[in-house]
Amino acid sequence: MQATPPRALTIAGSDSGGGAGLQADLRTFFANGVHGMSAVTAVTVQNSVGVSDVSEIPPSVVAAQIRAVATDIGVDAAKTGMLATTEIIMAIVAACDEVGIGTSVPLVVDPVAASMHGDQLLRDEALEAYRTELLPRATLVTPNLDEVRLLVGIDVTNADEQRQAAKELHALGARWVLVKGGHMHHDPTCTDLLYDGNDFTELTGPRYDTKHTHGGGDTLAASITASLAKGTSVPDAVAHGKRFIERSVQASYPLGAGVGPVSPLW
Numbered sequence: 434m435q436a437t438p439p440r441a442l443t444i445a446g447s448d449s450g451g452g453a454g455l456q457a458d459l460r461t462f463f464a465n466g467v468h469g470m471s472a473v474t475a476v477t478v479q480n481s482v483g484v485s486d487v488s489e490i491p492p493s494v495v496a497a498q499i500r501a502v503a504t505d506i507g508v509d510a511a512k513t514g515m516l517a518t519t520e521i522i523m524a525i526v527a528a529c530d531e532v533g534i535g536t537s538v539p540l541v542v543d544p545v546a547a548s549m550h551g552d553q554l555l556r557d558e559a560l561e562a563y564r565t566e567l568l569p570r571a572t573l574v575t576p577n578l579d580e581v582r583l584l585v586g587i588d589v590t591n592a593d594e595q596r597q598a599a600k601e602l603h604a605l606g607a608r609w610v611l612v613k614g615g616h617m618h619h620d621p622t623c624t625d626l627l628y629d630g631n632d633f634t635e636l637t638g639p640r641y642d643t644k645h646t647h648g649g650g651d652t653l654a655a656s657i658t659a660s661l662a663k664g665t666s667v668p669d670a671v672a673h674g675k676r677f678i679e680r681s682v683q684a685s686y687p688l689g690a691g692v693g694p695v696s697p698l699w
């Protein structure tokens with residue numbers, strides 16, 4: 434028998450193709466030596482070419498999953514992924530407040546809005562609940578540039594705009610902000626910007642030439658969450674996450690007729 438490992442919870446949608454969503458989160462937790470748990474928010478009917486249908490889980494069932502694991506197993510860190518609706522977000526917020534997620538337990542908010550194929554994974558009106566309810570509870574928020582535009586209305590094309598976006602997201606209440614620069618395609622490198630309200634840290638790495646990046650954002654946020662579950666500081670968790678996602682992109686593989694996933698196994 435082994436000792437109980439650190440425990441991490443993903444509050445996220447299911448990807449039937451196994452590339453992104455809670456499936457990516459759970460294998461990333463496992464690859465990082467952390468016990469993974471899931472509160473499912475929505476079931477997507479999905480394969481390598483896209484999402485053809487979404488079925489949302491009743492908000493009370495999402496909240497009950499969070500309470501069930503937190504009160505028995507315990508949660509050392511949590512992350513959110515696809516949350517789908519305002520009602521689901523409000524139920525998650527209430528359950529997280531009850532069990533200390535977002536206060537004593539670190540919470541990583543990955544504000545998933547759409548798949549890389551452009552399939553909508555969040556109702557437009559739910560953006561307001563991200564701004565007013567989730568970001569104030571977030572230890573760290575990890576938007577890509579599309580999500581930055583939706584949340585604070587800034588179309589980031591350069592480093593100055595990336596800093597301005599980080600400041601505005603921090604002003605909404607997130608303690609740390611990681612503005613991911615991977616979608617600035619004119620840039621031969623890939624620079625993510627970390628901000629805590631005082632200092633900016635740039636994390637620059639190579640851009641790898643692969644189309645198989647499905648689940649990349651989930652894998653980065655899940656790797657950071659796993660490190661936080663182990664008690665690592667936010668800057669160290671983000672630095673490890675950056676190396677982890679680079680290796681995972683290098684290890685990506687083709688799948689089906691469309692886009693394959695990044696892989697946390699090297």
Ligand code: PLP
Binds near residue numbers: 453454651
């Ligand atoms: N499907 C689900 C359930 C997700 O949670 C996500 C992203 O978080 C995606 C699809 C989209 O992943 P990608 O943008 O890598 O296609």
